[in-house]
Amino acid sequence: AQSVSQHNHHVILSEAASLELGCNYSYGGTVNLFWYVQYPGQHLQLLLKYFSGDPLVKGIKGFEAEFIKSKFSFNLRKPSVQWSDTAEYFCAVKGGGSQGNLIFGKGTKLSVKP
Amino acid sequence: EPEVTQTPSHQVTQMGQEVILRCVPISNHLYFYWYRQILGQKVEFLVSFYNNEISEKSEIFDDQFSVERPDGSNFTLKIRSTKLEDSAMYFCASSEGARGLSGNYGYTFGSGTRLTVV
Numbered sequence: 001a002q003s004v005s006q007h008n009h010h011v012i013l014s015e016a017a018s019l020e021l022g023c024n025y026s027y028g029g030t031v032n033l034f035w036y037v038q039y040p041g042q043h044l045q046l047l048l049k050y051f052s053g054d055p056l057v058k059g060i061k062g063f064e065a066e067f068i069k070s071k072f073s074f075n076l077r078k079p080s081v082q083w084s085d086t087a088e089y090f091c092a093v094k095g096g097g098s099q100g101n102l103i104f105g106k107g108t109k110l111s112v113k114p
Numbered sequence: 115e116p117e118v119t120q121t122p123s124h125q126v127t128q129m130g131q132e133v134i135l136r137c138v139p140i141s142n143h144l145y146f147y148w149y150r151q152i153l154g155q156k157v158e159f160l161v162s163f164y165n166n167e168i169s170e171k172s173e174i175f176d177d178q179f180s181v182e183r184p185d186g187s188n189f190t191l192k193i194r195s196t197k198l199e200d201s202a203m204y205f206c207a208s209s210e211g212a213r214g215l216s217g218n219y220g221y222t223f224g225s226g227t228r229l230t231v232v
Contacts, residue, residue: 034221043225044157044205090157101147101170102221104157 002027004093006105013081014113021076021108023065023091033074034092034102035065044090050074061085083114116140120206120224127196127231135191135227137206143222146189147207148181150174151226157205163189196231203228 007022025031035047048059055067065076074091088109092102119138127133139146148160161171163181178200180192189208193200206224 036223044223046221092157101159101162101172102149102157103159104149106156 002103004105006108008108010109012111016080019078019081023074025093032094035076036090037087039087081112083112086112118222118224120227124228133193137189139208143208145209148191149205150202152202198231201231
């Protein structure tokens with residue numbers, strides 16, 4: 001069965017610090033990978049997605065993620081965080097064979113101190 | 115930008131009561147989903163729906179749950195007899211399809227309905 005692991009439950013950073021959130025998945029076949037963000041009181045929003053091609057994917061708000069197939073990883077990065085990045089971040093995977101449902105990780109809460 | 119709309123935003127219900135959560139997916143999307151997020155836990159897949167029938171469901175989606183697309187726009191989740199552990203945020207999502215018209219999987223989530231069972 002597919003699963004997604006996010007290593008950090010809660011990350012606290014100061015503004016301008018660099019961010020890397022880990023995500024590992026278990027699935028042997030072709031995968032589609034996603035990062036979603038959930039700001040306090042709001043719905044899930046897509047940050048970026050990987051389907052194929054360049055393993056370095058750029059998303060909105062300066063976020064990027066790198067797909068490393070050999071490590072089954074899809075880590076999210078941002079060179080310099082802002083207070084407004086305070087949110088919960090979810091990694092999700094969809095196996096190529098399923099109808100379309102996403103498997104989510106448990107989420108990482110990011111708190112950015114001004 | 116097209117949105118997935120969910121109503122109500124918050125519903126409080128007594129244990130044992132039936133609730134219906136409503137969603138209006140994006141009009142040209144073909145696949146519809148319900149997910150839920152219990153407070154402090156991860157987002158969990160409940161069910162996907164395509165061509166007027168359930169295409170996949172998780173073990174969470176037991177006989178207490180049902181989904182319906184009663185007309186061309188609404189997509190509903192019904193919980194027949196709510197339990198305390200059904201308290202969660204319920205998200206509706208839609209996508210263009212298995213491969214999507216553009217070749218991508220265009221998932222869009224609604225804002226969620228917070229269900230509180232007391």
